[in-house]
Amino acid sequence: QVLETYMFHSFLKARLNRKMDAFARLELSTQSEEDRLNLMFQSPRRLTMEKMASKRFNPQYMISRRMVISMPNLQDIKLPEGPTRNSSLRRIETGVGKGRMSVKMPSKSVSTFKIPEIHFPLMFQCVHSYYTDFFNHLSKAINTLPPDNSALLARYFYLRGLISLMQGKLLNALSDFQNLDKTDLRIFPTDLVRKIVETMPPSERSQADRKPELKKLISRVMEKQREVMKIDDHVKNFELPKTHMQLDDFVKRIQESGIVKDIDTIHRLFDALTVGHQKQIDPETFRDFYNYWKETEAEAQEVNLPPAVIEHLDKNECVYKLSCSVKTNYGVGKIALTQKRLFLLTEGGRPGYVQIAAFRDIEDVKSTTVAFLLLRIPTLRIKTLSKNEVFEANLKTECDLWYLIVKEMWAGKKMADDHK
Structure with a gap:
């Protein structure tokens, strides 16, 4: 009965819209500096190794995780997006022909900014000095750049704003982002600025309001957010479709379900689910896909690596997929996939770590069969550049899926490295 009351409905709506009220301020006051920064940036859905290690013995986290996994239907709500704006990143057009991929890049001049070198232990004072040095380098570059080079000037302001944010200097960060109005509005980080404003302590908010240019910036960003909220100001409960879906309806359902928001990704998913069929998806197919996604999410959230394994991984790595127990030429265990590598979580009395391959180190991937009786x-x-031995895993029914995932991750990492 409480869940149906107007009071709870208003409370839930405020949480989904990230409203900065008394409850949100209380929550912020109990969080660490790292958690407050994570609120401003988009965090991965999976637990990073750092979070996994810190929350391993947290009873509150364990209880909340079990509650989420046990829900019969995911009630994930589509959060209101910020005002639409043109992306500053140029689209890379690819064309595939005769087995080769060509990438067409705009022929524009490239400017290089050399960041200060990191040659110190990761201690607070050293990191603080590094941010100060980085800030001064950017300030020098800004002061020596001709005013007519507004595009490059905007990128320096953007970077300096991020450095100020990492230093906890929110007013300086807002001032640099405000300068994007005069240089290149296309890269203005609307969502980030809104989150900065919402998490500012009252004293700093008062200082910002006393500066006309910042007051105008805050008013504009928050007013646009209120306009977005007015468009759709009610809480939605996600429901499985009951009729066939064309592409537009499929995009809406996927976004409301919380699976993914990116339009291009959803379009590729629609094409994958409609191969060899009419370009529409029936309710049964969507239900099967959605249930499989929920099961996969639950399994991924349940991943709890031992400390001996975590120490082999970077602190920002997340386990995105874990296979069932399989036989490999490296031993019996579960294959784990992160955004950087594949490794084998060996089974036995003491679970261990065996590196399979970093994605950038892969030379070839094949899906084949081996005879057994x-x-x-x-x-x-999987063949790698650094090992003579080819990794083999008897994945059985999961083989085709893992082949596609590994090949996609390998291709993505290779393309990213080629264009660095």
């Missing part, structure tokens, strides 16, 4: 077992083979 009268059967042929689907097998994934």
Whole structure:
């Protein structure tokens, strides 16, 4: 009955809209500096190694995780987006022909900014000095740049704003972001500025309001957010579709379900689910896909790596997929996939870590079969540049899925490295 009351409805709506009220301020006051910064930036859905290590023995986290996983239907709500704006990043057009990929890049001049070198232990004082040095480098670059080079000037302001944010100097960060109005509004970080304003302590907010240019910036950003909220100001409960869906309806359903928000990704998903069929998805197919996604999410959230394994991984890595227990030529265990690598979580009395491959180190990936008595077992083979031995895993029914995932991650990492 409480869940149906107007009071709870208003409270839930305020949480979903990230409203900075008394409850939000109380929550912020109990969080660490790291958690407050994480609120301003988009965090990965999976637990990073750093979070996994810190929350391993947190009873409150364990209880909340079990509650989320046990929900019969995900009630994830589409959060209101900030005002639309043109992206400052140029689109890379790719064309594929005769097995080769060509990338067409605009022929524009490239400017290089050398950041200060990191040659110190990761201690607070050293990191603080590094941010100060970085800030001074950017200030010098801004002061020596001709005013007519507004595009490059905007990027320096953007970077300096981020450095100020990492230093906790919110007013300086807002001032640099405000300068994007005069240089290149296309890269103005609307969502980030709104989150900065919402998490500012009252004393700093008062200082910002006393500066006309910042007061105008805050008013404009927050007013646009209120306009977005007015467009759709009610809490939605996600429901599975009951009729066939065309592309537009499918995009809406996927976004409301919380699976993904990116339009291009949803379009590729629609194409994958409609291969060989009419360009529409029936309710049964969507339900099966949605239930499988929920199960996968629950399994990923349940991943709890031992400290001996975590120490081999970077602190910002997340386990995105974990296989069932399989036989490999490295031993028996579960294959784990992060954004950087594949590794084998070996089984036994003491679970261990065996590196399979970093994605940038992969030379070839194949999905094949091996003979066992009268059967042929689907097998994934991964050849790396640094090892002579080819990794083999008898993945059986999961083989095709893992082959596609690894190949996609490998191709993405290779493309990113080629254009650095």
